[in-house]
Amino acid sequence: MRSRQPFTALAVTVCAGTLLAGCTSDGESKATPGRQQATPHGYVAGAEETAEPQPRLVVADGDTGAVHVLDLITEEVFEVGVAEGVDGISGDGRFAYLTTKGKTMHVIDGGAWTVDHGDHSHYYRAGTRNVGSVEGGRPDGVNSDVAVTAVSFDNGAVNLLDRAKLEKGEITEIAMADAGEHRGTVVPYREHLLMPAAGTVEVRTRSGRPVTRIDEPCPEPRGEAVTRRGVVFGCADGALLVIEDGGEFSGEKIGYPEKTSGDDRAREFSHRPGSTTLAAKAGDRGVWVLDVSARRWELVETGPTVAVNAVGDRAPVLSLTADGTLRAFDPRSGKETARTRLLARPLPESGDVISPTVQVDTSRAYINDPAAKAVYEIDYNDDLRRARTFKLDFTPAYMVETGR
Structure with missing residues (x-):
């Protein structure tokens, strides 16, 4: 090695x-004199x-x-x-x-x-x-x-x-x-580091000592996601799922269901925390949906999209298009199930454009609209109903959700 x-x-x-x-x-406990107070389960100072x-x-x-x-x-x-x-x-x-x-x-x-x-x-x-x-x-x-x-x-x-x-x-x-020789994004996982290197993934200790290399190849790594089933790395020929069992690391390749060009491959994954269903842009064709549990890809032919996310197993895949419309799709059939016009105006087709993002949690999705200086809260279980609109006095160009 x-x-x-x-x-x-x-x-x-x-x-x-x-x-x-x-x-x-x-975060301080006021103990009764002469009695030691137990630390509550889950306690975090401050x-x-x-x-x-x-x-x-x-x-x-x-x-x-x-x-x-x-x-x-x-x-x-x-x-x-x-x-x-x-x-x-x-x-x-x-x-x-x-x-x-x-x-x-x-x-x-x-x-x-x-x-x-x-x-x-x-x-x-x-x-x-x-x-x-x-x-x-x-x-x-x-x-x-x-x-x-x-x-x-x-x-x-x-x-x-x-x-x-x-x-x-x-x-x-x-x-x-x-x-x-390392190229790609490093992922801490199970007290180790997973490092894309030399066409596959190398496993190292946190101190940097090499442990092993995954046998399955991963050419041109791009994009990664941590799920309950393991860590997914995007590869030119599909996805590499790295798992750990009893201290042993192994990899499983989930190949694309059809020949895929470099323009159409998945390069960045989005998903709800805790979910094993991932979404990624598929070039101008639409959205790739990767069911990690079933080891299966599905291509949802939505056409070009500017932002995507996956809510979870048997739940909608969300796609925001340049015309300002948010659409929901069934991840298995590819059928559109709901849509709503969202952005204040369509995104320009060319130029230096900051694209909105779609953030999801267990019940809502959030989409930022820089042109309107607003963030929209969407109930994706209710035909993409707009639950709240947050009007801001600044331009919300970049956004990420925490607390999930």
Whole structure:
């Protein structure tokens, strides 16, 4: 097994943010003298545990770079910082990661998250926070687990951030890797790192020691998703599903059902957290739907689309088209089941256009409309009914949901 230069250990605190707004508790217990008070199950210092999810949207203004958090429970809007030159956003359920034209990544704590224990979940809310920034190149992807956050750069380098310190408001790099043969986005999974390399996926320890390589090939890796069934990597010839069982890692190729050109392959996956149904654009043809549990692809012939997402098994696939219409499709039959005109005006066919996004959770979808300075809440189980419209005093160009 051929390996390359391992991770270099670091212990550098890059920067820390300040608690700016939101609802928090001090996390301290006032014990009765002479009696030791037990720590409640699920307790998190500095956070309030709630009975239901606390969804929030982290939204950035494409012109000014101002970053806001929209609380979907209270409908309050908090300004949390500025990311000048912002040109992209992603999230991991709690944190939002904003990329900029200056090759800087800004980290925003949305202050809401869900801890999934399999048979039950815990829901938390805390203060929104501008955590700080990470330098080092053009970020190509960010993935997290309970211990580390892996920031992959387009030059092949990878920075690992201490997750526990990130949750306390500090950006601390604990390791980094040189470019070498690694290409693609690194995914922390089951106390290891999955790294696309040399046409397949390499498994490493968190300290960078090579463990094994997946036998199944994955040419030209692009796009990834973490599901309950394993980690999916997009490949030129389909998808590679990497699973772990008893400490052993293995891969299974889910090939496309038909010959697929480079323009039509899946390059970026979207899905509801916890779901095993993924959606991806299929070039100008429509939407790829990947059922990870059934190991099956379906091509929904919608025509060109600007944003897609999958709600879940036997649930709608959502597609937003340039004319401003949101459509719902049955993922198995490909039949359109509902549609609604949403955007204030159609998107231009050419030029530097910022496309809206479709974010989904267990009951609603959220679509940002920069032209109207609005975010729409859609009930996808009720014929795409518009449940709420959030009018904003800034341009919501980039958006991601947290607290899911």
